[in-house]
Amino acid sequence: MNNGRKSRSNLRLFVDFDSTITKSDTCTLIPQLLKNPEKNQAWEMVSNDFLKKYETILSKYEGNISMSNISDFLNEMDHVELFGVNSVEQNNLLEGLSKKDLEELPKKFHTELAPQCESLFELLYEFGKKKNIELCIISSNWSFDVIQSFIKQNVQKHVNTHLNIFSVDRINETLTNPEVIPTIPTQWSVENSSFPNIYIYTNDLQFNENGISTGKFSSKQCVTSMDKLMSLRHHLFISRDTSKTIYIGDSVNDLRCILETNGILYHPRNNEETTILSLFKRLGIPLSKLPQNAASSIQQVQTTLIPSPHFASNWEEITSSIRSELLVN
Secondary structure, three states: OOOOOOOOEEEEEEOOOOOOOOOOOOOHHHHHHHOOHHHHHHHHHHHHHHHHHHHHHHOOOOOOOOOHHHHHHHHHHHHHHHHHHHHHHOOOOOOOOOOHHHHHHHOOOOEOOOOOHHHHHHHHHHHHHOOEEEEEEEEEOOOOOHHHHHHHHHHHOOOOOEEEEEEOOOOOOOEEOOOOOOOOOOOOOOOOOOOOOOEEEOEEEEEEOOOOOEEEEEEEOOOOOHHHHHHHHHHHHOOOOOOEEEEOOHHHHHHHHHHOOOOOOEEEOOOOOOOHHHHHHOOOOOOOOOOOHHHHHHHHHOOOOOOOOEEEOOHHHHHHHHHHOOOOO
């Protein structure tokens, strides 16, 4: 990838995938594709062990979390996330899945965009090239194929143009477009970085020559909250620009990225006290309602010592805010 050129992007959007772009989690649907009932017990054991470890960490820090130990808390949560993925891999729980199975998952389970999320892609189609907006998805999902297929099924119809979807491997420094056969690593192109190009950082399964999963992962670059933060920083590094950057996510695994960029917590469950929402309260970090010029506001406070992330309960709020910023610049 070409690291030497200065980026021309006016706005760079980093967005979580599951339960942010999607209405519900798609990663948990992947095991349902398996046709091996013998693995059900193993799945149950791994899931129970993961949840026990997760709850143990939450209980440990209950009423005892602050900005002074938030890194310790997130590091321990990261270990739990790694435990989960490593357990899935060690038990070969995803062995036997085909690439075709994964590509058909969004259609099979009738997956949908989050409510009003189509407004984001309509905005990107309208302003993407003329305002140089770049979209990067950073996801802890287990499959690039699932994300790519979902975008083609649920996003393509909202934009009157072909979407160029790139898989970014920050570990091996490669950028590939799987639609191009053979899939040759591509150099970073500043001139062509804006939407309808979409860059995806995620994990992926290893497949044999017949396109069947071995049960192992070919990439585990985006499992933890630190992995997501490193992916965000990597993308900023290769484009040599940190201005006008917004991260949008909904979970504890997005917390580092939200704090790093003074980003947006997407929280559609207004009446439900989720783990991440209670974390912000306990940390004493105010979540301000998203103003109409949030993109600008985020950048203005990004260099301050106190994090000032925003809160949005729906995608229309986010899109309206971004649109207002684009219209004045």
